Amino acid sequence: MKKRILYITIGILVCLLIGFLSSIATQSSVNDWYTTLNKPSFTPPNELFAPVWTALYIMMGISAGIVWSKGYHHIWVKTALYHFVFQLLFNALWSIVFFGLKNPLLGLVVILVLLTLIMLTIKWFRIISRPAAYLLVPYVLWVGFAAVLNYRIWALNP
Numbered sequence: 691m692k693k694r695i696l697y698i699t700i701g702i703l704v705c706l707l708i709g710f711l712s713s714i715a716t717q718s719s720v721n722d723w724y725t726t727l728n729k730p731s732f733t734p735p736n737e738l739f740a741p742v743w744t745a746l747y748i749m750m751g752i753s754a755g756i757v758w759s760k761g762y763h764h765i766w767v768k769t770a771l772y773h774f775v776f777q778l779l780f781n782a783l784w785s786i787v788f789f790g791l792k793n794p795l796l797g798l799v800v801i802l803v804l805l806t807l808i809m810l811t812i813k814w815f816r817i818i819s820r821p822a823a824y825l826l827v828p829y830v831l832w833v834g835f836a837a838v839l840n841y842r843i844w845a846l847n848p
């Protein structure tokens with residue numbers, strides 16, 4: 691049990707760190723470039739993003755910690771965690787591309803890859819732990835919503 695708590699704690703800290711580093715690219719553009727864009731009517735207020743992402747990163751970390759605690763020596767656990775790491779890198783990459791590079795089209799490509807990677811991660815996590823997989827469902831739903839939002843922003847700002 692102590693090992694599981696340790697892995698969950700490490701998972702949460704890693705996810706929050708990636709989120710914090712991604713927010714650096716985001717913050718530089720949110721208050722200037724992003725405000726100038728035409729956005730769809732369903733765009734949430736900016737104040738909503740930080741608490742939602744914080745909750746999602748915590749759930750992602752718990753999920754990864756649960757899977758990790760099943761034994762990293764097992765090939766399925768390794769495979770699942772590799773998928774998790776790749777999706778986490780694409781998560782950070784999206785912020786860099788969309789906000790840092792101010793490129794909604796390339797951001798759309800990245801977020802579609804991210805969605806695919808999250809779905810694969812859920813598939814692998816489900817093999818190891820259904821609760822771990824279920825913890826990622828709000829994340830895939832939010833990223834799906836973000837992909838639609840990204841698409842509409844790109845379409846509205848030729």
